[in-house]
Amino acid sequence: MTRPTLIAPSVLPADFSKLGEEVAALEAAGVDLIQWDVMDGQFVPNLTFGPDVIASARSHSTLPFEAHLMVYTPDVMAKNYIDAGCSRLIVHAEACTHLHRTLGNINELGATGAVALNPATPASAIEHVLDLIDMVLVMTVNPGFGGQAYIPTMEPKIAEVQRMLEAAGRADDVHIEVDGGIGPDTIAGAASAGANVLIAGSALFRDPEGLEHAVTDLRARAEAARA
Numbered sequence: 001m002t003r004p005t006l007i008a009p010s011v012l013p014a015d016f017s018k019l020g021e022e023v024a025a026l027e028a029a030g031v032d033l034i035q036w037d038v039m040d041g042q043f044v045p046n047l048t049f050g051p052d053v054i055a056s057a058r059s060h061s062t063l064p065f066e067a068h069l070m071v072y073t074p075d076v077m078a079k080n081y082i083d084a085g086c087s088r089l090i091v092h093a094e095a096c097t098h099l100h101r102t103l104g105n106i107n108e109l110g111a112t113g114a115v116a117l118n119p120a121t122p123a124s125a126i127e128h129v130l131d132l133i134d135m136v137l138v139m140t141v142n143p144g145f146g147g148q149a150y151i152p153t154m155e156p157k158i159a160e161v162q163r164m165l166e167a168a169g170r171a172d173d174v175h176i177e178v179d180g181g182i183g184p185d186t187i188a189g190a191a192s193a194g195a196n197v198l199i200a201g202s203a204l205f206r207d208p209e210g211l212e213h214a215v216t217d218l219r220a221r222a223e224a225a226r227a
């Protein structure tokens with residue numbers, strides 16, 4: 001499998017009073033990109049931040065930013081998130097009446113598009129947009145909050161997405177990301193099923209040995225599982 005193993009934080013557990021310092025520390029700890037959990041309080045119960053907050057942290061890191069848009073109207077502010085410094089926008093299949101058009105718009109704005117699938121959403125939801133994305137996010141929790149339990153029954157869906165990508169000749173070009181409950185005890189199952197981008201919030205910020213240990217340990221576990 002040629003897709004690299006990428007370890008990325010969810011910023012949900014970060015200290016929101018100093019996000020610039022937090023993303024700088026995450027970069028120093030060795031993460032590969034930063035995921036911003038954008039929540040609108042409608043598509044998911046929680047409410048987090050918009051593009052201006054992301055923009056305020058942009059100059060504190062050289063890493064790619066991606067916005068996980070857990071919102072009902074991703075088209076409305078897509079350009080704002082790109083202008084804030086996000087190079088990838090992740091939209092939820094469940095929130096997009098016209099998913100193909102939404103992804104096409106993101107690409108026309110100069111960013112890459114990705115689709116997130118909630119636990120109950122079948123992999124088939126992405127069948128006709130594989131040419132418009134560079135990543136599929138298989139949620140391993142129901143979105144809205146960090147610190148939830150990993151849902152292992154998502155592993156067959158991860159494997160199904162991998163098969164779909166192989167059948168479409170896109171397996172080398174499209175990442176499979178997982179998000180939710182990813183930690184030392186769960187990362188191997190997701191990675192061995194096909195995930196190569198692993199989002200962790202609690203497991204990174206709550207490691208008693210610090211961020212760098214957490215990143216190194218998770219990466220080693222994921223790479224061993226993908227070998």
Ligand SMILES: O=C(CO)[C@@H](O)[C@H](O)COP(=O)(O)O
Nearest residue numbers: 010143144147180181201202
């Ligand atoms: O995005 C969500 C839920 O919407 C979370 O899954 C966080 O992104 C990561 O949470 P942890 O389980 O890693 O703390």
